[in-house]
Amino acid sequence: MSLSLRLEGVSKRFADHLAVDRLDLEIPSGIVVGFLGPNGAGKTTTIRMIMSIYTPDSGTLSVLGEPNALLVKDRLGYLPEEKGLYRKMRAVEVVAYFGRLKGMTAPAAKAAAKALLERLELGHVLEKKCEALSKGMQQKVQVAATLVHDPEFVILDEPFSGLDPVNAELLRGVIRDLKAKRKTVMFSTHVMEHAEQLCDHVVLINRGKKVLDGSLASVRQSRGLSVHLDYDGDSRVLQGLPGVARLNDAGKTAELALLDGADPQAILSALVGRIAIRKFDLREPSLHEIFVREVGGKTHE
Amino acid sequence: MNKVWLVATREYMENARTKTFWISLLAFPILITASGFFSVWLGRSESERKFVIVDDGSGLAPALRARLEFAPDPRYREVLVEGGDAGSLIQVAQADVAADRLFAFVTLPADLLTTGTARYVSKNLTDRDLLDWLRRHLEAEVHERRLSGAGLDPTNVRKLLAPVQLGSDRVTSDGTIAKVEKKDTARQWLPVAFVYILWFAVFLTSQMLLNSTIEEKSNRLMEVLLASISPRQIMKGKILGIALTGLTVLGAWVLYFFIALKALPLILGKSLPVDFGGLVADPLYLTSFLFYFVCGYSMIAAITAGIGSLCSTAKEAQGLYMPLTMVLVVPLMTMAAIGKDPNSTLAKILSMIPIYTPFVMMNRAAGPPEVWEYVVSTIIMVGATLLAFRMAARLFQLGVLMTGKPPKLGEIWKLLRTTNTKA
Known part of the structure; x- marks a missing residue:
């Protein structure tokens, strides 16, 4: 199997802050691939190094088989976190311009721009200036x-970030299309649902270090079991249950990560009669739970 | 197509769509044309000014009238007032001036020939054209009378008192004498006008570049661009695109200037006193103007792009730009002095300071400077420009992704010295 990326x-160090710490990665x-991590984990710095915008202080890196992304720029697509548009240019012009910067001819770039914008349901604003578009449209x-x-x-x-559910679904569709065309996609997010729905593979980093790396299925299966609960009632009842390692309570739904060997039946019987249970589901933990567990962030006490 | 060129054409097209571009392109010619026509129209519409001559016993009035009629000025007309003695005439005239029926009146007293003093009365003493016109002719008449009274022939005396001319010749550096004509005075001062336009062209274009760089930064476009092209290419493309914008505006102005020169004699019905067209078209001026625009702009543009890349808002940029503006004012301040003495020590020294070379060498074009000065100053300037480009590219690389407060001048210097490692 060929590799798209190897770190x-x-x-990478900025002044006295070590942003990325001896990171190894193979894609x-x-x-x-979902590239996950809390704010300030080093995701953007890593991505900028992959794109050769930053030079690593140490270590080696290969993108599409080349040591430097500059050599394969035209085969890469990069959407930075901080992104903008030329406000005075028309939507189709901007997209075609970036196509030309990637080495396309003018007619090819224009045709591709049109087709892609139509795929993203922007066919009606092709000739509109970017400043006249809504934020979601601009992002598309x-x-x-x-x-x-x-x-x-x-x-x-x-x-x-910043997309409404309809546009988010549209973008998920675009990513699925890319996968169907055998393209490699790596995206960063801290919304675990997006990663769960789309990724074959997840990488989790925290404080510049890799915490988790593997296929979504294997990552989830290796982390024990959770009770996924839909309920109505007093959430204080959920606290202090036997065999529960950690509780993620969202008010109407909750995830109870179980200790090894814990008995789900005991938990169920402890809850029956005290709250109204609409769903009681025992399966592998959610990515959200794994994220919270690995990053060591706050849990509901 | 080359990516630099792509960036440049996009930059050019974007500028060409702005109002500012069209305003600067058209405003200058329209303003000049309008002000020209306006002043002509104002001159024509000005109402005829009436005046009265009151002869209070001098007996010079008829002779003065004869002189005025011999060299009439369409702007002024004498009104003849009949009857009464001088005293009552003066009273009437004074009332007429007060009521704006008359612009002015002059009284010629009996002792005019001995005292040489007459009186001019008007509401408006700031416009002295009528006063001067009357005084000139009155003086000529009084002189002639006095000469005749002393038994001298006025024609003879005029001949004897003919003014002395101090003819001026210009010796060129190879020792030959060049005949000075009216054209040469214009030639002497023309470069000053060119420096003025050059300075503004360079300054305004750099401002455009500064704004465009900051906009691209605050729009968060830089990182998107960086995925496709290098910072150096972005910078070069922007500088080139805006240079083309500036050249378009300048080109339009020059074109307009030539059209105006052709059209003006047709409109005025007479040829211009100095052949400006021939002078301006002199390759020495036009070519050096374009050459120095490109050089001056390139150097200042490089510095501007470097500064712009470090700032996130126009306000921050103004702060960092301030020292550069102060440095750039020098050629404007020395412009007149160098125009007067193009080969002074000051001029020679400033020519060798790269940031001033374009302006000062343009300023000295009438001198003209010696060939070695052209060569040496150009070499220094081109070298400095290349250096400025390299430093600016480094700043640009560091600056474009920087957010927050821009560094201070001292910190910029440190950045430039310590970061040689970037690709």
């Missing part, structure tokens, strides 16, 4: 500008 012991071609134009040259390897930094 070996890559580090096979043709899969969708940016996605189009990233993909217009049909890249082999697509890196999206927080692509879902």
Whole structure:
């Protein structure tokens, strides 16, 4: 299997802050990878190093088989977290312009821009100036500008932030399309649902270090079991239950991560009669639970 | 197509769509044309000014009238007032001036020939054209009378008192004498006008570049661009695109200037006193103007792009830009002095300071400077420009992704010295 990306012991320091600490990573071609981590974990720094915007202080890096992304720029698509558009340019012009910067001819870029914007349901605003578009539309134009040259390897930094559910679903569709075309997609997010729905593979980093790396299924299966609960009633009842390692309570739903060997039946009987249970589901933990557990963030006491 | 060129054409197209571009392109010619026509129209519409001559016993009035009629000025007309003695005439005239029926009146007293003093009365003493016109002719008449009275022939005396001319010749550096004509005075001062336009062209274009860089930064476009092209290419493309914008505006102005020069004699019905067209078209001026625009702009643009990349808002940029503006004012302040003495020590020294070279060498074009000065100053300037480009590219690389407060000047210097490692 060929690799789209390989990082070996890559580090980057800014002044007295070690942003990325000896990171190793291998991404096979043709899969969708979720790049997860809390704010300030080093995701954007890592991505910028992959794109050769930053130079690593140490370690080696290979993108599509080359040591430097600059050598394969035209085969990469990159959507930064901080992204903008030329406000005075028309939507189709902007997308075609980025296509041309990636080496496309003018007619090819224009045709691809049109087709892609139509796919993203922006066919009616092709000739509108970007400043006249809503924020969500602008973000879709940016996605189009990233993909217009049909890249082999697509890196999206927080692509879902600021999208409403309809547009988020549209973007998930675009990512699935890319996967169907055997492209490699790597995207960062801290919304675990998006990762759960899309990824073949997840990588979790925290404080510049890799915490988790593997296929979504294997990551989830290796983390014990959780009770996924839908309920109505006093949430204080959920606290202090036997065999529960950690509780993630959202008010109407809750996830109870179980200790090894804990008895789900005991938990169920402890709850019956005290709250109204609409669903009681025993399966592998959610990515959210794994994230919270690994990052060591706050849990509900 | 080359990516730099792509960036440049996009930049150019974007500027060409702005109002500012069209305003600067058209405003200058329209303003000049309008002000020209306006002043002509104002001159024509000005009502005829009436005046009265009151002869209070001098007996010079008829002779003065004869002189005025011999060299009439369409702007002024004498009104003849009949009857009465001088005293009552003066009273009437004074009332007429007060009521704006008359613009002015002059009284010629009996002792005019001995005292040489007459009186001019008007409401408006700031416009002295009528006063001067009357005084000139009155003086000529009084002189002639006095000469005749002393038994001298006025024609003879005029001949004897003919003014002395101090003819001026210009010796060129190869020792030959160049005949000075009216054209040469214009030639002497033309470069000053060119420096002025050059300075503004360079300054305004750099401002455009500054704004465009900051906009691209605050729009968060830089990182998107960086995925496709290098910071150096972005910078070069922007500088080139805006240079083309500036050249378009300048080109339009020059074109307009030539059209105006052709059209003006047709409109005025007479040829211009100095052949400006021939002078301006002189390759020495036009070519050096374009050359120095490109050089001056490139150097200042590089510095501007470097500064712009470090700032996130226009306000921050103004702060960092301030020292550069102060440095750039020098050629404007020395402009007149260098125009007067193009080969002074000051001029020679400033020519060798790269940031001033374009302006000062343009300023000295009438000198003209010696060939070695052209060569040496150009070499220094081109070298400095290349250096400025390299430093700016480094700043640009560091700056474009920087957010928050821009560094201080001292910190910029440190950045430039310590970061040689970037690709």
